[in-house]
Amino acid sequence: MNQSVVSGIKNKRGFICAIFFIVVFLFHFPLVAHAENDADLHYNVRIVDYNGNPFNARYAFYKEENNGYKLFKSGYIIKDQKLPPDCMVCVDDGAYFTLNLYTPLVMSSNGAVEVKDFFKQEWGTVKKDTLLNQGDEIKTTAGSVCEIQIGKNALRIYTDSNVILTSMNSDEVTINVQSGKVLAMVEGLGQGALLRIITPKTKFETTEASFLVDSSGPSLSVYRGTVNATVVSDGQRFEVPQEKGSVQLPDGSLKQTDLEKNSPDFNQAVAFENSAKQSLSQLENQKRTSSKIYTISAVSQDILLNYMDPILEGTKHRVITTTTNVASGAVKVGMMFHDKLIQTTDEKLTTAGQTTVVRLVCGGDPIGPELTKRSIADQRMDIY
Numbered sequence: 001m002n003q004s005v006v007s008g009i010k011n012k013r014g015f016i017c018a019i020f021f022i023v024v025f026l027f028h029f030p031l032v033a034h035a036e037n038d039a040d041l042h043y044n045v046r047i048v049d050y051n052g053n054p055f056n057a058r059y060a061f062y063k064e065e066n067n068g069y070k071l072f073k074s075g076y077i078i079k080d081q082k083l084p085p086d087c088m089v090c091v092d093d094g095a096y097f098t099l100n101l102y103t104p105l106v107m108s109s110n111g112a113v114e115v116k117d118f119f120k121q122e123w124g125t126v127k128k129d130t131l132l133n134q135g136d137e138i139k140t141t142a143g144s145v146c147e148i149q150i151g152k153n154a155l156r157i158y159t160d161s162n163v164i165l166t167s168m169n170s171d172e173v174t175i176n177v178q179s180g181k182v183l184a185m186v187e188g189l190g191q192g193a194l195l196r197i198i199t200p201k202t203k204f205e206t207t208e209a210s211f212l213v214d215s216s217g218p219s220l221s222v223y224r225g226t227v228n229a230t231v232v233s234d235g236q237r238f239e240v241p242q243e244k245g246s247v248q249l250p251d252g253s254l255k256q257t258d259l260e261k262n263s264p265d266f267n268q269a270v271a272f273e274n275s276a277k278q279s280l281s282q283l284e285n286q287k288r289t290s291s292k293i294y295t296i297s298a299v300s301q302d303i304l305l306n307y308m309d310p311i312l313e314g315t316k317h318r319v320i321t322t323t324t325n326v327a328s329g330a331v332k333v334g335m336m337f338h339d340k341l342i343q344t345t346d347e348k349l350t351t352a353g354q355t356t357v358v359r360l361v362c363g364g365d366p367i368g369p370e371l372t373k374r375s376i377a378d379q380r381m382d383i384y
Contacts, residue, residue: 041118041135042082043304044169046293048097056095056298060088085135085305089296096297099308100170104132104148105288107279111144111159119309133310134168140180147276152289153195154276156183166198170291174198181214185273186225202248203230209242210273212265219247221259223269229254 060074113126118135146157161180171193196205199218209225245257302317
């Protein structure tokens with residue numbers, strides 16, 4: 001993953017001291033701290049192929065410090081890792097890794113419904129058949145309702161609600177209900193993957209169920225299947241079965257309740273499930289039941305978000321390589337980001353007739369061959 005190469009050649013004119021910088025213009029968003037909890041956006045790595053060399057797929061995080069960016073953490077990309085959108089990834093020499101995500105589809109939209117595009121960071125109007133992305137924020141106003149498809153599952157977002165599509169990973173779908181109510185019809189994500197709805201106080205998860213979450217309280221109503229509820233403050237976990245509900249009390253505990261089968265809410269849930277199944281059975285919607293595979297392959301380097309941005313689809317994420325000729329003397333190499341220095345190497349002495357090679361792998365120095373496969377595996381969850 002050779003981002004910079006410094007070479008020295010013979011020159012009869014004596015001492016030359018060179019300092020130069022590699023300027024990287026590929027990045028559109030700030031590099032900040034990495035994901036830390038369920039409410040943070042992240043992409044799950046599904047497959048990694050190093051082509052026999054584990055150094056060939058790496059990640060790096062930077063923190064802004066003083067007048068530049070300092071390397072905060074770097075390492076190998078491995079299977080099942082959770083990578084936040086603002087981390088830099090580098091792949092080289094035939095290596096690649098894959099991400100697998102659902103692309104939500106708006107099944108219906110009634111009233112004033114808005115979406116904040118995660119990539120553009122702009123608000124727009126939601127209409128039927130609008131395609132959404134991980135990270136998008138949906139807001140319904142008074143009297144408005146929105147229904148969306150995620151694979152073979154469906155959500156109904158009620159009036160006066162604010163919802164973020166936190167994770168659309170095929171093995172973990174997470175909906176962050178900041179306010180309002182969401183009705184979920186979960187038919188399954190495959191291989192026992194969870195659909196999770198989180199509120200500020202409690203998170204709810206299931207593999208297959210029909211249930212309503214109201215952020216006020218919060219409260220839960222399970223119409224079909226079983227939902228697990230976890231209290232955020234103390235980690236208490238409860239199983240709420242079919243035709244039962246729960247409400248969080250002021251002391252943080254959950255109180256279980258019975259549901260009335262013929263209540264308006266129960267009947268509305270049944271009607272939504274029937275209509276959602278009918279809609280999902282239509283040919284054009286069946287095409288959306290599978291997740292999309294994203295392959296990030298060599299030779300490339302960029303922040304992860306830019307690989308996922310549909311606006312940048314098909315663009316190159318090239319590694320910048322710069323070569324300079326030095327007869328002798330000290331050479332220092334660095335990377336620039338948004339006109340600020342990310343990192344420089346130590347000075348490399350070059351004498352006439354010799355070649356000095358400097359590599360900035362994801363902004364960091366190369367990791368030596370003394371690391372074993374075991375030590376690589378030990379880094380699995382180090383960044384999340």
